[in-house]
Amino acid sequence: MEQTQLSRGQFLRQLGLSSGALMAFYCMGTGLTACSSSGSDDPTPSGTGGTGGTGGTGGTGGTSSAIKGTTSGTGIDFTIDLTHADYNKLKTNGEFNYVANIIIVNSGGAYVALSKVCTHEGSTVAYRSATNDLKCPNHGSEFNLDGSVKLSPAANSLTVYKTEIQNSGNTLRVSA
Template identity: 45%
Template sequence: MKPNTTNDQMNRGDFLRSLGMSSAALMAFYCMGTTLTACSGDSDPAPGNTGTTPPATSTGLTGNAQTSKGAINFTVDLTNADFSKLKTQGEFVKVGDVLIANTKGGSYVTLQRLCSHQSEDRVVYQLASDNFFCSAHGSSFGTDGSVKFAAGGAGQAAMKLYKTTASADGNTLTVTA
């Protein structure tokens, strides 16, 4: 092949095709890369918002957010700087063993923090799709915790959904098992 400007600028896919690789072989090649999310069944791109993880000692948190210490039962103060982002749709925080998101439409949803596939701490909320997504292998979950795409196959469990109640003034959330 004679080098020219076009060939010098061809992308990886074009280059591999020029070698005669089929589409399936190309996909397998991409999947060997470091970004496994490119191979998932979820059409949502990897999220840009990674949320926030306030310190466990935050004064905005009262009660128990860790399953190892008993039933989940806590409140968060949304006027506290550690949690005030939660007043914005699409934002989410990771607290103890749960993840709280302000979802599309403004309702709060709390799910278990670790993915039901391989317990990775890479679950995020994505406003555009109104889904939770794990960037480890591409599992995705609805706002009720149900599995939308199972990286682990048909037997993958749903995410545990916790009851989340906002106070009348919207400044406090209560999360219970």
């Protein structure tokens, strides 16, 4: 008497499942991250483009009057009023905030500014105070505060910007 052992794939095929159905089985079994498509979902959109016409607020990526200067492009150079309600949490160690495509972190009282755009597929990274690093929620890449890759799949570093405290700690300047 012949005894046959079937692989999982053969078994499922005998049940009449197509390869597409098999893929769906695989996705359900391994969680969404294995099969999710990449997206440009940004959990922290950087503003609505402003109200226009009022002038004086500067910047191109935010709506807060706390920001003055150029926040995007090659000539990034702006200041943040750290006394303003929109950004005063940055005075607290372990806090972070976004201005346009830049994440600003208070790490132990020192300010660090980097591109918030993950170099893998462009999702927005977030700061983790417990490990003092940045993590991308999309596929799990991690970055050190010097911009270097700590954990793949990202292969390239984040751009780092200069930071300078002014006005007795009440103004932060960020520049390229």
